[in-house]
Amino acid sequence: MNEPDWNLYRTLLAVLETGSLSAAARTLGLTQPTVGRHVDELEQALGHALFTRSQQGLRPTDAAQALRPYAESLSTTAAALLREASSAIGAVEGVVRISASDVIGVEVLPPILSQLQAAYPRLSVELSLSDTLQDLLRREADIAVRMTKPRQDALVARHIGTIELGLHAARSYLDRKGSPADLKALTEHHMVGFDHETAFIRASIEIIRQQAPDFPQNLHWTYRTDSNLAQLSAIRAGAGIGICQVKLAQRQPNLVRLLPDFSLSLDTWVAMHENLRQSPRCKAVFDALCEGLIDYVRSA
Amino acid sequence: MNEPDWNLYRTLLAVLETGSLSAAARTLGLTQPTVGRHVDELEQALGHALFTRSQQGLRPTDAAQALRPYAESLSTTAAALLREASSAIGAVEGVVRISASDVIGVEVLPPILSQLQAAYPRLSVELSLSDTLQDLLRREADIAVRMTKPRQDALVARHIGTIELGLHAARSYLDRKGSPADLKALTEHHMVGFDHETAFIRASIEIIRQQAPDFPQNLHWTYRTDSNLAQLSAIRAGAGIGICQVKLAQRQPNLVRLLPDFSLSLDTWVAMHENLRQSPRCKAVFDALCEGLIDYVRSA
DNA sequence: TGGTGTCTATTCAAAAATGAATGAGCCGGA
DNA sequence: TCCGGCTCATTCATTTTTGAATAGACACCA
Incomplete structure (x- = not known):
């Protein structure tokens, strides 16, 4: 048995997220018959029923639920790959994804980030408001501002104050x-x-x-x-x-x-995946975040 | 611009690993022209040259090297997904991948694992001899036997002795x-x-x-x-x-x-990704490993 | 009750991806 | 120097995948 097409995982995830073949087809830019065929193919390859069909949508089986975290991980990693590819080598440009708590993201980061974008006009920032450190390991974000000390070995963390x-x-x-x-x-x-x-x-x-x-x-x-x-x-x-x-x-x-x-x-920390130290765009954002947050913490 | 086909990442990785289109085609079960086309397509989608072509193979550019860890992560996650799918829900069967040091793997684990397989005949064990904890986070293994205390939040660890x-x-x-x-x-x-x-x-x-x-x-x-x-x-x-x-x-x-x-x-530890606690096959192997290793450590 | 929206399943033609075959260049050994 | 090994590029026929259209089933609402 050959390894299934990796695209099947993407459509699996879309179906899990949307709850129907048609809706998944819309988000994927495909058509409902192909999405249905993908699901059929994956079910056959894995040897499990993944959904129970019904006229008002598909209900995922336990097997499909068990696979969901893996599919999500694939999706976030693929997105991280695209972000990495969004910048030329050695240039501070492209997309950087930041995760921070909602208050920090709304009240504190905007001036810091707008200054950063003035310095690097070809840089795009995505801001995700959430509070878990997990998302760095899952590559849901490149850089995170957190209120707990990161304990993961794979992370670079700087203490802000x-x-x-x-x-x-x-x-x-x-x-x-x-x-x-x-x-x-x-x-x-x-x-x-x-x-x-x-x-x-x-x-x-x-x-x-x-x-x-x-x-x-x-x-x-x-x-x-x-x-x-x-x-x-x-x-x-x-x-x-x-x-x-x-x-x-x-x-x-x-x-x-x-x-x-x-x-x-x-206590406030800025954390980043260790690998991203090589990436100039992430390093630039990391440094700017640290500097800006230190200013904020020390401001009178 | 649409998101590139996830399969392109798989062929990218194969080309990076083998160093040529032809060799990658052999490992993927494809032909050299399709692999070449995949690379072309990915280069176009990402906007970077990924390889410098030559008659004795392809040399990856820095851009391709930068993407490699992401592609590897995709690959290991896809493999982990397949392992998860290798077992029916709630059953102790399918594939579990264990990572341990070479001495432990060769001298200590075999009797423990063979006893385990006697108890669960439909269980397959893959043993990877390596020494880093990283591979658990990258899902290169489901369970690891390690000589250092795991510090990752996402891991369940039990101290053996x-x-x-x-x-x-x-x-x-x-x-x-x-x-x-x-x-x-x-x-x-x-x-x-x-x-x-x-x-x-x-x-x-x-x-x-x-x-x-x-x-x-x-x-x-x-x-x-x-x-x-x-x-x-x-x-x-x-x-x-x-x-x-x-x-x-x-x-x-x-x-x-x-x-x-x-x-x-x-100090000896057995560690596992937190999510896998839900998985009966991983939990069974985890428990058996702990028990067997504790016996080994305490044996006269 | 009938209309409208949703959904999946099926059919068939069109588009896309693939493979086989071939050409050409480079390398190393006889 | 030639031969066999490897490489990538190109072409064209074939296979595979896809999409458009359609049918049928259910739910909701007037």
Whole structure:
């Protein structure tokens, strides 16, 4: 039995993502019959049924689900290959894909990246807002800005510094509700916070417990979202008191820091796949990111 | 511009590996003209020359070299996908690829694996003898036996125990040359050791320095090889005194341990990609490997 | 209930990819 | 020096893959 055509994996992934032959055909620029034939061919080659056909689409079997991560890995690697090929050798041009948290991506990176693009006009930047380090290994991004120290051997990481977090609220909110005199008074306020308790959140809560034993346990969470960015917007809009970056709040005239003794800090890192050190375009972006973020962290 | 056919990457890799269109065509089961056309097509799609043609083969350009790791990653991932597809859902069958050092692979694993295959007749094991942890992330193997603690987040690792290393020689050698009375006497002997000084070797030398200050600096290395397995064979054949696993030497009637106060220890780990925990065939092999190796380490 | 949207399956002609054969250049050994 | 080995390039017939069109089945909505 010969190795199946690698294109079959691409159409497999498209069918998994879209849920139907027709939709997959549209995204792939093929037609529904060919996509169907690809699936048939792959099923025959692998010896498993991959989908149960029905008139309103295909439902993937467990076998297809098991193969999905591999197909995704193929797809991201192929995309990374194309990015690598997007630049001439030795030139700072082409596409670089950056991954960062939403707040960093929206509030901090734009000036840094626009300056970078002024310096290298033939450079394109793709920005993916997500928070896992996995995506560097899977090559979903070339460079990542992260708040945890990368522990992967295959990554190059540079430590940027520490970002300070503090409690903030909008003036409009404080005009209505007044300012809390101490941490215990927070129970009387509307709080903006996280929706789901991730490992990172649990760790943060632990740190808060240690550093600020007065921090109340049961707060009145009136606005919960897992997006830091949405939290920031909510605080700005006067929805309540929440935690955000101190440096960021200083730039916003209508945000006030509360109880400045309460403070959390986030270590910040910029990480990149080791292989990409050879690539001038990635190295240029890496260096510019480090420089710009260090400026941001140290800014008064 | 459309995304290039993924098959083009496969032929690119084959051409890079074989060094000629014709040879690549043979390994791919295609013909030389099609391989040539694939390369042309890819060059056009990427906008780079990938090879400089000549009558005695193709020389890859820097651009092609830069793409090589990506193509290799595609290839290993496609192979991993096929392995995953080689087993029915929930069944312990199909192909599992194990990576281990040469000594472990040749001397320790066979009984463990043959027992495993007796338990699961539809299971196939591929054994790759290499020593880097990288290959797990690149999916070059499903499971690895390693002598260093894995630091990758994406890996599941289990600690097996400590393997003791000691100085050994064959009786035939000792009959000719006599036994060294102490470490200093090693300078009078033929020694079997490593060829290149890797990071691991340097670390080991450092440990030796600390634990055995008497260990001579300048030994008479008469047999150098980077393969542990070849070292073991050389010691067995009476080429000289060398370091090998104590447990392993105990099984060999003609090997004698020398200066038993001298001892090194290696921490042993079995590691696997986190995703594969879902896969019964990998989990079964992982568990069997752990059990078998623990038995080996603890055996009298 | 009938119309419209979605989906998959099938057929058949057109387009694309492939292979066999051949030519030409280079290298090394007899 | 010639021969056999290897290489890549080119041509043309054949095979394979693809797409357009169509039919049938289901779901939703007026």
